[in-house]
Amino acid sequence: MMAISLSTSSTAATGSHYISKKCTADSLSSHSQAVRFQRIVYNRNQGNKRLNKGILRIEASTHASIGVHPGKEIGVDDLGPPVLEDVPHLTDYLHDLPTYQSPLISNPAFSGGNYSFLGPDEVVARNVVTSWESPGDGIQFRRAGPREKVYFKGEEVNACIVTCGGLCPGLNTVIREIVCGLWNQYGVRNIIGIEDGYRGFYSRNTLELNPKVVNDIHKRGGTMLGTSRGGHDTAKIVDSIQDRGINQVYIIGGDGTQRGAAAIYEEIRKRGMKVAVVGIPKTIDNDIAVIDRSFGFTTAVEEAQRAISAAHTEAESTENGIGLVKLMGRYSGYIAMYATLASRDVDLCLIPEVPFYLEGEGGINEFVLKRLKENGHMVIVVAEGAGQELLGIEKNTSTRDASGNQLLHDVGLWLSAKLKEHFCATKGEGLNLKYIDPTYMIRAIPSNGSDNVYCTLLAQSGIHGAMAGYTGYTVGPINGRHAYIPIWRVTEKQNQVNIADRMWARLLSSTHQPAFIKPHKDDNEPQQRASD
């Protein structure tokens, strides 16, 4: 029985705001109902500070759901303003699906220890750093993990896995762990791999996957399934899913891929199919919003150290030596920033988020000459997307790849030429500049130990959600805990390095590089960049 009645009353004189709720004993057993209730309270109090001091009177046995005792009067502030950004569930559009006891209950790997299934009210908060004064935005995501009730019997699952977009260390590990997790934990026996990305759904054969086939793949870079850019045709993909009788789709890829996954989910829902769509976020650039970091990132940063060390060795072995390393990072400079922080040999790090300039006071030329004078050598790390505007690339006119991503010009070559030119003109002598561009070497490698563990968690979190009937979600860690995230959340914007954040400040204090704030032409006041 689901009977909720909300009644509100407020007295303007005192600013008290009463919300009382009467419901039957089992009415708020559903967490989403409890959260909806909290959201109503929160929304009602938004925009009116006085009402935040109001009283929420709970008159039902909802304490288990929202953590307070029945009948107790508590301030709205006691509850905080939680807003669950929930993910879709198959029962949102297929109302009478049967459920089954999770097979994990009798799995020795789980039942031997203190294993417990996740409750309906377990969530992960987006913000964990808040203040006494303000509890933060209250946004929460559903915690990932196994549920006691599942919506698929192992033997009825027909799963498929596809990898899309650029390579990333750990792709094979995720594939392996999805296969092994489905097989060993849920008794799934029908798992196929779609070859070569989205287009493989309708243009290629499939690979049969089982624990034996995937056993060693995590030791190799790349993806055993192949990948591609472009070629997403939603209707054709869903036709193929329907024709093959697939009912769980695991899609591993970056922001473009997740947009494709959202389109697939929408079409599947429109057709009323019992198919769970799971997005597993992947990108070497670490630019996926909401999640802590993307898998393969730490492996790439580690590999980048080899290039930076080589650049340093070359630079310090000659007079006026510069080692210049270009690292991946199309729109965000995370790899360059973390590789710089990890190395401590870097004198200058350039990223897309920080516009820079060469000439004049506070520019790169001045800094390079100064650092060479002080140390005799220097190391520069530049993210591939940095300074594109200086190379004369207009955002909307440049060429794009098959997925619509902007194709970049080589900022490393450009910077090498510019520095040599300036040094020769100023000093009348040559610069020993060695340009190292490891490009694909930092991503076409197997993942390191820590990324492997992370990939395992991602894969298993993804599987548990699909088995529990959730769909149309991306899985990933938020503040260290894995959660199910609505896909729109991770595609609405790309993460970029926040240069107002302390991590960038740490880098600046490690490199002592210029801030690239140009002196104002007229009054010598610093001119703030628009992006600051």
Ligand SMILES: Nc1ncnc2c1ncn2[C@@H]1O[C@H](COP(=O)(O)OP(=O)(O)O)[C@@H](O)[C@H]1O
């Ligand atoms: N807006 C979109 N809608 C549907 N599919 C998309 C969209 N953007 C990209 N894709 C598809 O996602 C796949 C991977 O995208 P891409 O941008 O190359 O890599 P990534 O997913 O790593 O960002 C491609 O097959 C591409 O066609």
Ligand SMILES: O=P(O)(O)OC[C@H]1O[C@](O)(COP(=O)(O)O)[C@@H](O)[C@@H]1O
């Ligand atoms: O594989 P391609 O098409 O050369 O792409 C190179 C680009 O891929 C990236 O590794 C990012 O790829 P994704 O967006 O697919 O994760 C960028 O760093 C780089 O600019």
Ligand SMILES: [Mg+2]
């Ligand atoms: Mg991308």
